[in-house]
Amino acid sequence: MVRPPCCDKEGVKKGPWTPEEDITLVSYIQEHGPGNWRAVPAKTGLQRCSKSCRLRWTNYLRPGIKRGNFTDQEEKLIIHLQALLGNRWAAIASYLPERTDNDIKNYWNTHLKKKLRQDGSVDCPVGPTGQRSASKGQWEKRLQTDINLAKQALSEALSFDPKSDKLVSNTTTTTTTTTTTSSNGENCNRTPTSPFFALTTDNISKLLEQWNKGSNSNSGSSSTETESSGSGSNSIMSPQPINSVGLGLDSCGPELSMLAEWLLDESVDQDQGQFCDMSLDFGV
DNA sequence: AAATCGCCCAACCGCCAGGGT
DNA sequence: CACCCTGGCGGTTGGGCGATT
Numbered sequence: 001m002v003r004p005p006c007c008d009k010e011g012v013k014k015g016p017w018t019p020e021e022d023i024t025l026v027s028y029i030q031e032h033g034p035g036n037w038r039a040v041p042a043k044t045g046l047q048r049c050s051k052s053c054r055l056r057w058t059n060y061l062r063p064g065i066k067r068g069n070f071t072d073q074e075e076k077l078i079i080h081l082q083a084l085l086g087n088r089w090a091a092i093a094s095y096l097p098e099r100t101d102n103d104i105k106n107y108w109n110t111h112l113k114k115k116l117r118q119d120g121s122v123d124c125p126v127g128p129t130g131q132r133s134a135s136k137g138q139w140e141k142r143l144q145t146d147i148n149l150a151k152q153a154l155s156e157a158l159s160f161d162p163k164s165d166k167l168v169s170n171t172t173t174t175t176t177t178t179t180t181t182s183s184n185g186e187n188c189n190r191t192p193t194s195p196f197f198a199l200t201t202d203n204i205s206k207l208l209e210q211w212n213k214g215s216n217s218n219s220g221s222s223s224t225e226t227e228s229s230g231s232g233s234n235s236i237m238s239p240q241p242i243n244s245v246g247l248g249l250d251s252c253g254p255e256l257s258m259l260a261e262w263l264l265d266e267s268v269d270q271d272q273g274q275f276c277d278m279s280l281d282f283g284v
Numbered sequence: 285a286a287a288t289c290g291c292c293c294a295a296c297c298g299c300c301a302g303g304g305t
Numbered sequence: 306c307a308c309c310c311t312g313g314c315g316g317t318t319g320g321g322c323g324a325t326t
Contacts, residue, residue, distance in 0.1 A: 014296070015295075015320090035312090037312070038312090050312085052295075055296085056294090056295085059295085087315065090313075101314075101315085102293085102294075105315075107292095109292095288325085288326075289323105289326090291322085292320105292321090292323100293319100293322105294320090295317100295320100296319095297316085297317080297318090298316090298317100299314085299316100300315105301311105301314100302312090303309105303312100304308105305308085
């Protein structure tokens with residue numbers, strides 16, 4: 001059972017991914033679905049290790065990823081979830097389906113840590129950060145005992161301007177219908193200045209188009225036909241809603257809407273049942 | 285206008301857990 | 306039961322880019 005090392009130092013390419021590699025990877029996943037990462041480099045001919053492929057997919061290419069500035073709501077949610085969960089970025093990310101754990105981690109390290117420090121808060125307010133040694137079971141128990149505190153904190157965090165009560169709907173639709181952000185990227189109604197532009201399947205298609213056209217760089221920057229629901233280029237991607245493609249997006253864990261609903265539902269105050277279920281669903 | 289500094293983010297690395305043999 | 310393999314996660318790094326001097 002001699003197996004080649006995961007990252008064969010000679011044959012494995014490192015560094016930034018090229019559009020060609022992205023396209024190769026996406027088209028492979030489109031065909032076979034995510035998973036079996038070990039087979040990906042072999043099947044696609046990519047000079048990347050399986051890990052690298054997986055990371056590229058989950059952090060960048062996966063449909064439904066929102067890029068750009070974090071909203072206040074997201075920020076608050078992250079802060080409080082971090083307080084609650086510690087640096088369990090994957091768990092935190094499960095409540096922000098549009099964000100990757102890497103993004104959240106980066107955002108925390110670059111913005112929030114600093115911000116909290118400036119605000120006079122400790123940089124890791126509460127939470128199990130220092131409890132790494134505890135087993136998961138213990139942690140979960142601890143978590144459940146802290147549920148009331150957490151809820152209070154989260155309620156505070158989400159007691160934002162009623163005008164922006166879109167918190168629920170925004171993120172919800174993104175998971176359930178994935179907002180077809182892919183089609184034009186404008187559906188993300190926040191911070192229009194930011195490049196809200198995840199490399200969705202559609203974008204990849206366009207990427208491929210442009211790439212095929214060669215160095216026709218002028219046509220880049222999402223030309224006029226962003227409207228085309230079928231994305232024009234059906235070469236790789238089918239125009240089906242990306243959430244239904246079954247590319248793993250459905251495994252995003254509990255949706256934010258669920259959390260928000262729970263938060264906003266006063267009646268749950270006395271009854272922790274729902275959240276208990278959720279807490280067991282963290283996917284930790 | 286050029287040089288320097290600081291920030292951001294994509295990607296890498298190492299460790300760990302779960303599943304399979 | 307023990308070992309091996311794969312996938313997942315969190316921490317860290319380094320290149321690119323914009324802001325500042």
